[in-house]
Amino acid sequence: MRFLALIFKNMLRRKTRSVFTILGISIGIATIIALGAVMSGITSSMEGLLKSGKADFSVAERGVSDLMFSRISENRTDEIEALEGVRKAAGVIIGFYPVENNPFFLVWGVEKEDLPTVGVNIVNGSFFSQDYELIIGEVASKELTKNVGDKLILREKEFSITGVFETGSIYQDKGIALSLRKLQEMENQEGYVTIIYVELEEGVNVEEVSQRIEERFPDLVTIKSASELGKVDKGLEMMDAGSLAVSFLAILIGGIGVTNTMMMSIYERIREIGVLRALGWRRKRILSMVLGESILLCSFSVLIGSLLGILGTKLLMLHPVIKGVLVPMYTTETFARAFAVAFAVGLIGGSYPAYRASKLSPSEALRYE
Amino acid sequence: MNKIIITKNLVKKFEGGTVKALNGVNLEVFEGEFIAIMGPSGCGKSTLLNIIGGLDRPTSGEVVVDDIDLCKVGNLDDFRAKKIGFVFQLHNLIPVLTACENVQMPMFELKLSNKERNEKAEKLLKLVGLEERKDFVPTKLSGGERQKIAIARALANDPKILLVDEPTGNLDSVSGHEIIRVFQRLNKDGRTIVLVTHDKEIAEHANAIYHMKDGKILEQK
Numbered sequence: 001m002r003f004l005a006l007i008f009k010n011m012l013r014r015k016t017r018s019v020f021t022i023l024g025i026s027i028g029i030a031t032i033i034a035l036g037a038v039m040s041g042i043t044s045s046m047e048g049l050l051k052s053g054k055a056d057f058s059v060a061e062r063g064v065s066d067l068m069f070s071r072i073s074e075n076r077t078d079e080i081e082a083l084e085g086v087r088k089a090a091g092v093i094i095g096f097y098p099v100e101n102n103p104f105f106l107v108w109g110v111e112k113e114d115l116p117t118v119g120v121n122i123v124n125g126s127f128f129s130q131d132y133e134l135i136i137g138e139v140a141s142k143e144l145t146k147n148v149g150d151k152l153i154l155r156e157k158e159f160s161i162t163g164v165f166e167t168g169s170i171y172q173d174k175g176i177a178l179s180l181r182k183l184q185e186m187e188n189q190e191g192y193v194t195i196i197y198v199e200l201e202e203g204v205n206v207e208e209v210s211q212r213i214e215e216r217f218p219d220l221v222t223i224k225s226a227s228e229l230g231k232v233d234k235g236l237e238m239m240d241a242g243s244l245a246v247s248f249l250a251i252l253i254g255g256i257g258v259t260n261t262m263m264m265s266i267y268e269r270i271r272e273i274g275v276l277r278a279l280g281w282r283r284k285r286i287l288s289m290v291l292g293e294s295i296l297l298c299s300f301s302v303l304i305g306s307l308l309g310i311l312g313t314k315l316l317m318l319h320p321v322i323k324g325v326l327v328p329m330y331t332t333e334t335f336a337r338a339f340a341v342a343f344a345v346g347l348i349g350g351s352y353p354a355y356r357a358s359k360l361s362p363s364e365a366l367r368y369e
Numbered sequence: 370m371n372k373i374i375i376t377k378n379l380v381k382k383f384e385g386g387t388v389k390a391l392n393g394v395n396l397e398v399f400e401g402e403f404i405a406i407m408g409p410s411g412c413g414k415s416t417l418l419n420i421i422g423g424l425d426r427p428t429s430g431e432v433v434v435d436d437i438d439l440c441k442v443g444n445l446d447d448f449r450a451k452k453i454g455f456v457f458q459l460h461n462l463i464p465v466l467t468a469c470e471n472v473q474m475p476m477f478e479l480k481l482s483n484k485e486r487n488e489k490a491e492k493l494l495k496l497v498g499l500e501e502r503k504d505f506v507p508t509k510l511s512g513g514e515r516q517k518i519a520i521a522r523a524l525a526n527d528p529k530i531l532l533v534d535e536p537t538g539n540l541d542s543v544s545g546h547e548i549i550r551v552f553q554r555l556n557k558d559g560r561t562i563v564l565v566t567h568d569k570e571i572a573e574h575a576n577a578i579y580h581m582k583d584g585k586i587l588e589q590k
Contacts, residue, residue, distance in 0.1 A: 275461040
């Protein structure tokens with residue numbers, strides 16, 4: 001018999017108690033998985049939005065709490081394009097409009113000639129050429145069952161769909177694109193863009209150009225990678241902090257649950273622990289056995305919690321509003337965090353009972369009734 | 370023959386010194402001897418056994434087991450693992466483990482592989498005549514069978530000394546005599562046995578009987 005088999009059999013002694021403890025911790029783990037998947041999805045969407053197509057990086061207004069509040073004078077596009085090493089600068093306005101069941105439908109306003117720079121490839125039909133024409137993302141086309149030649153209502157105005165596009169980013173493919181001028185007019189933002197995509201000449205140092213832009217235009221900020229998203233989206237940072245807080249809460253609540261379960265288990269086995277000590281078991285082995293049991297409980301919680309988290313996120317995605325704006329992503333980092341939390345719960349929750357069990361005097365434990 | 374257990378003026382007090390469980394016990398046991406200690410409840414028999422087995426420490430006096438002065442050893446875990454085998458009145462087997470797995474419990478402190486542990490446990494079960502019951506959990510075994518498994522478990526680390534506390538207390542007379550025969554066989558093989566019992570008939574199977582009262586050994590037969 002292996003020591004691990006003994007730990008496993010001990011855990012199964014009180015099946016109902018173990019199952020409820022595992023379920024309790026699993027809920028915390030499921031929350032971490034679901035939040036992590038949503039966060040990763042949003043981060044990935046934002047990253048896709050900010051580093052689209054051929055662009056090496058993007059430029060937004062400095063100090064905004066959300067990218068959607070970014071407002072840059074359109075003249076800046078030409079000024080950036082004129083900088084040495086810059087091949088192309090494309091100003092884009094971004095908005096969210098209610099379309100059918102989705103209140104947050106992504107709408108891009110972009111110059112027709114800038115579409116390749118922002119990564120838009122037409123897979124069916126053609127680009128828009130007039131004010132009341134638009135192109136629709138491949139995913140949106142399927143979800144709304146709209147295709148080339150169909151009509152789409154945006155703020156009570158009817159637009160004709162001239163083409164279907166794909167960008168490689170699901171988030172962008174869930175949206176539509178129309179003329180920059182038309183969207184500026186609809187948004188009352190004539191002469192302004194939300195973001196500028198910058199494509200550099202080959203071999204030019206990205207860091208160097210982005211630094212030059214930030215020095216020359218102090219009101220602007222450059223975003224080169226996902227780690228810099230916080231510069232234009234405080235919401236993401238807050239969500240990340242929230243997710244971390246949930247992890248700590250899960251450790252606290254789960255830890256108390258595990259401590260309680262393990263203490264009950266120890267009290268039921270005091271005499272047995274005395275016998276094991278009499279048979280020569282060292283304190284360390286008693287400690288390992290009890291800690292092993294609590295860590296095993298938490299390992300099962302990771303498995304069940306991960307499944308519950310994925311299932312919960314899938315259920316969440318059935319809601320039309322959420323489905324329209326979110327694409328959850330299950331990253332290794334999310335599962336690693338869940339595993340680390342479970343391990344911490346097992347270790348912290350099991351420490352006190354394990355210490356108490358290892359400190360039992362064998363003769364007193366044998367006298368225990 | 371060598372003296373394997375020596376106690377001199379052994380005193381054990383409990384509850385801050387108000388209860389004197391042992392009051393100057395002097396005992397000498399020779400290697401390969403089978404002795405029985407008799408006496409009424411609370412006379413200090415089990416306390417004496419616990420001190421000899423390194424489960425408890427005396428308040429004063431000396432206790433030397435197999436040339437080890439137990440009062441001078443800081444941690445007695447290793448001593449218990451290698452020198453002593455305990456058999457209790459209540460077999461105290463782990464209910465979720467099979468007979469074979471229960472016998473393997475003390476072996477975790479030895480550097481044995483899983484296969485070696487299994488083989489050794491099976492041999493010990495054969496020794497007590499229970500090889501057929503190796504996969505049974507304690508609830509599926511009779512009282513006598515459980516006690517035999519507890520004996521096999523006590524032998525797991527091949528100890529020189531067996532300390533046995535009322536092994537037949539919960540058994541019918543037939544099972545009780547079977548258990549005693551196992552101890553006699555083990556004693557014949559050279560193991561030293563210290564048996565604590567109320568039962569005169571059981572005690573008479575030992576080479577020597579000591580009577581205890583009020584924490585003292587009164588006489589030897």
